[in-house]
Amino acid sequence: MCDISKTSFILLGLECTDSIIASLDQNVSKYAKSFFEKNLKIINSSTEERKIHTDKKTQYYKPQIIIRCIELFSTLIERLNNDSLQYIDPEQCFYLLHGHLEDQDFTIRQNSLSLAYQIAKSCPSLLNNSVHNLAESLIRNLEPTQNNADDSFESCRHNAVLAIGEFAITYRENFQKYLPHCAGIISQILASNRIYRGIGQTLSVTIGQIALVEPDIVAPILGSFLKNFCLNVVAIRVHDDSTRQASMGILQAMLKNLQAVSDNLLHVCNFLVHLERESQELNNLARQVLSEFIDLAGKNWYAFYENLPMHIKQTLKERFIQ
Numbered sequence: 001m002c003d004i005s006k007t008s009f010i011l012l013g014l015e016c017t018d019s020i021i022a023s024l025d026q027n028v029s030k031y032a033k034s035f036f037e038k039n040l041k042i043i044n045s046s047t048e049e050r051k052i053h054t055d056k057k058t059q060y061y062k063p064q065i066i067i068r069c070i071e072l073f074s075t076l077i078e079r080l081n082n083d084s085l086q087y088i089d090p091e092q093c094f095y096l097l098h099g100h101l102e103d104q105d106f107t108i109r110q111n112s113l114s115l116a117y118q119i120a121k122s123c124p125s126l127l128n129n130s131v132h133n134l135a136e137s138l139i140r141n142l143e144p145t146q147n148n149a150d151d152s153f154e155s156c157r158h159n160a161v162l163a164i165g166e167f168a169i170t171y172r173e174n175f176q177k178y179l180p181h182c183a184g185i186i187s188q189i190l191a192s193n194r195i196y197r198g199i200g201q202t203l204s205v206t207i208g209q210i211a212l213v214e215p216d217i218v219a220p221i222l223g224s225f226l227k228n229f230c231l232n233v234v235a236i237r238v239h240d241d242s243t244r245q246a247s248m249g250i251l252q253a254m255l256k257n258l259q260a261v262s263d264n265l266l267h268v269c270n271f272l273v274h275l276e277r278e279s280q281e282l283n284n285l286a287r288q289v290l291s292e293f294i295d296l297a298g299k300n301w302y303a304f305y306e307n308l309p310m311h312i313k314q315t316l317k318e319r320f321i322q
Helices: 003-056 063-086 090-098 106-122 131-140 151-170 172-191 197-213 215-235 241-255 258-263 265-273 280-297 299-306 310-319
Strands: none
Touching: 003 063, 003 090, 063 090, 063 106, 090 106, 090 131, 106 131, 106 151, 131 151, 131 172, 151 172, 151 197, 151 241, 172 197, 172 215, 197 215, 197 241, 215 241, 215 258, 215 265, 241 258, 241 280, 258 265, 258 280, 265 280, 265 310, 280 299, 280 310, 299 310
């Protein structure tokens, strides 16, 4: 069978596997071990074959096989959550990620970064002993080099930012020493106006998650990106746990840098009125930020308040001003 026909055959098999996983619903665990083992075998085989083609400088037809296997791997872990640990060896999981997080093929790299995020979110125990070995690869995906400074890199960076936010929350102790470096890079990107809204929202959520873990790291640089953070988070339509974590983190950083609040007051007020009403914890923290700022600003606050748009003024008074 020629390489192209063989590739099509394997891809068809992987599509069938995806359909089977979807149809099994709760029964997927019965076959999980077999799915994981076959996926890893195909990835390892394709990776070895890829190396042979690279060494011989011949055309390689199968990056899409590796990509599809990594996608299925991620789907299984999302479905099984912590039960994934029963079916896959953490060391195998580490080598899978470590071998592809900086792959020259950006689509393979993008999907590997997405897998790292999914593992940290759904089955963090798989990477408990690998965080230090993966951290630098995640961080290197934040900044383009001369060899990857094009639009195709943005998807990799987006997924790296997602993964870093989840690593910051999930692996607090093991990932803590990398947070200053991550916060510095992310804040610089976020402060730039030359970013797409999608990546801007992801950057905002991740810097907020870092602030939740270490507000003292984010507070000193808060003023450089607070305006863009507020604009991005307000534009997020559906607030999930990550968005709540980010809002909580930035509010904590605001308490440590009220000057940044003062310099971006209109945007901060707009951010406050868009916070979820249902979260008492968020509302209490927002009330504390506003109270401490009003005490600091004194009479200047009332002059500013009177000139706010009516809907912001009314919501602030209703929810946060005693």
